Amino acid sequence: MKRHFPYFLTALAAIVLDQISKWAILARFHDFERLNIIPQFFDLTLVYNYGAAFSFLANHNGWQKYFFIVLAFVISGWLVNEIRKGSMGKLGNFAAAMIIGGAFGNVIDRFIHGKVVDFILVYYQDWYYPAFNVADSFICVGAALLIIDGIKQAKKAKQAA
16 A cells, blocks of 8 residues: 555545636636636636536536546546556556546536536637646546556567567
8 A cells, every 4th residue: 555655645636736726716717707828828717518528428418427427437446456456667657646636536526516617728819729627637648648658568568578
């Protein structure tokens, strides 16, 4: 357990940072309000996502909320097991912890609000990246690091063979 503590702490930090940022936005913004931070590039706003990435399945009657909660638990359980087994490198373990923390940050929203709070808006002229949040950032960075770790682990295995 002691050797897994840094990963548990990383997941917890992701959840706490995500929830604090969402509480701050919810306390300051009205729905769809925008505050320009960097002209023509970055705004803070308050929008909601009933689906997943890029509002996937957002326009359904609510079953998707439970689907994404179950999916977060299943994937997080699998990642916890991978950390426990030691099948990934240190980078992979931190990446998995980031994904777990991000997933549970969004699960908390689904339980409390019935939807995910998004507030980071990046754009350039007429191009807009869909609004996202701190949890989404942890998930994306964690996924990228998990891929990098997988490549590193495959190279190690190939060299050992």
